Amino acid sequence: MTGHRIKQPFLSRRHFGRALVGVGALAASGSLPLSSALGAEPIKIGFGMAQSGPLGGNGKAALLAIEMWRADVNRRGGILGRPIQLVYYDDQTNPALVPGIYSKLFDVDKVDLVLGGYGTAVQAAALPIVMQRKQLLIGTGAVAVNEKYNYDKYFQMLPNGSTARTSTSEGFFQAAVSMQPKPKTVAILGAVTEFSRNVILGARENAEKFGLKIVFDRGYPPNQVEFGSIIRSTQAANPDVVFVASYPPDSAGVIRAAYEQKLQTRMFGGAMIGLQYSELKQQLGPMLNNVLCYEFYVPAPTTDFPGIKEFLHVYQERATQAGADLLGFYLPPYAYAGMQVLEKAVETTKGLDPTALAKYIHANTFDTVVGEVSFAPNGDWAKPRLLYVQYQGIVGNDLEQFKRVGTQVIVEPQEFAYGKLRYPFLASD
């Protein structure tokens, strides 16, 4: 017969075999969930996350950790038999974009759960929308966002705790008063920004609490270029201790100026954002020696939480390709731990009901890659655990040395301390 074609099967046996191998490989790699292959409806988790703008570096690192969690969970068959699908947008570290992003996530993308982006300002912008929808919000990297709202479905994965304003500097002051003889005076300086202002208010309270007299207290604008004159003025006040609350470029500027001016004091450091990043650690190198700064995680026997080494091993392997922070000590473990909390809550409550999830998270303690975590009524960590770390024995600019125990010595809190505080501060050491 002419004009009649024999219909080929949609998938020949040979092609079917190849497709099966391909799907199997994808599923094994975590790129395609096993349950997705079985056709289960995915659990959609949506969020805005800075991939550009001032906090884009942290956002990239956090995103990599969340992606790792997604791949791990999907490899295990998903949660409640459903694969995880992430829906995220770059919030450009711009709070003005956040309401639009979260509205889209709820109304257009129809996500089941949402996470907060990185940083206080963007999470503060997201929370009212999440509250309006009566949804759950787990965020990483924000301070005191829920202070005014007291929203019962908000949780923050940050070790600053529910008294972040004072707890951020508390470890520094505790370390200061452990010196013999006890110091009497302190200089406080910081950027005139929301974060630094809050930290400085807390530092003033702590100075009073620990019996230190403030002899120098100055702020500087966010676009400050030259820090030599600030360090000179600080030196002129001759403080026993110098506390700094700074953003990444300022942290580098202040440390370089202190090094160049050979700042003479007994203890120097503070809440200096940026020193936790691989790039600044590597570039500043020996200038970091004897500086005391907060960290979220550094390798030490006291911080050998179950799963942290494995997590960091995989993270560090992928960080270069993802353009994320190479060490991943700062935010990634906390972003991953936040997802572990969510996973446990969904699995145990066997559903996605925000009220049930929030109730469960409030009532329980979670084993995560950053240790045991439980939450205060306002959603922050019930017990603050900011590590105050002194950089010691840094030689040259090799990044690998920061992976070794002993180059970042935990001096506070005592529960995690591993090593001794060196003083007085020697900028040229």
Place this chain on the structure above:
Amino acid sequence: MVTFNLLLNAVVTGILLGGFYAAVTVGITIAFGMLDIVNIAHPVFIVMGSFIAYIVNRNFGLDPLLAVILAMPLFFLLGIVIFRFYYAAFEKSGKGSLRGLAFFFGVLFVVEVTLLLAFGVDYRLVQTSYIGPNIGFDHIDLPLRMVIPFAGSITLVTGLHLFFSHTFIGRAIMAVAQDEFALSLMAVDTVAVRQLAFGVAIATAAIAGGFLIVIQPVDPSLGREYIGRVFAICVLGGLGSITGTVIAALILGVIETITSTLFGPSWAPAVSFAALLLTLAIRPSGIMGR
């Protein structure tokens, strides 16, 4: 307590800082002051220069300032390409001013996003032997990290001053800046002269970028922080005057560090801009403006 030493150091540091500001601003002085092109994207080209210094320093260990000197011809060519486009799209049709401003805003974002995609969002620094050490005289401590850019900046502006006052092409540029129409009546190709001048302006961004990354860490969005400052210095100095730019930059640098020492750094921007307003009230054309 503020001592004489503290004040003396503040003045000296302010001079060093001012020298750096002069290098950052001189390109704007040429583009905006002489050519009437509101190149708001100039600071992002400076940041681009910083990133070139960073790559070369990191990968080949070459001094960042040497790297940007080598990159200057490329920046010069880039400036010519941008000018050709700007001229064809806006100036030729008499739509230079406002639409040109929008064009340079666009250039700013394009370059910034390109840097972002290429280098990510991390802060970058360089390693050189002059970051860290100080040189001191009696009671004055001078960080080499500021001294080298200051010396380089003074060399740059002196070279530009000599170029504009002693060379045929430099004088041609000054003549175009003074009266382009009159020159065109004399059959001078003023577009070619302007193109050359714009190339020189962008070339200065390369070297200013080298100074910038020696002084502070750099990220792709850093250029925005400098927009207000460089235009303020350009206006204060008197549009189009290289000498005026240097004087204005030094004044702002010294005001910043003295205010910082006496009253705290938070006051420095307010005092600097108050000084700018006061100067313009007394002398609307700026310090060296005609």
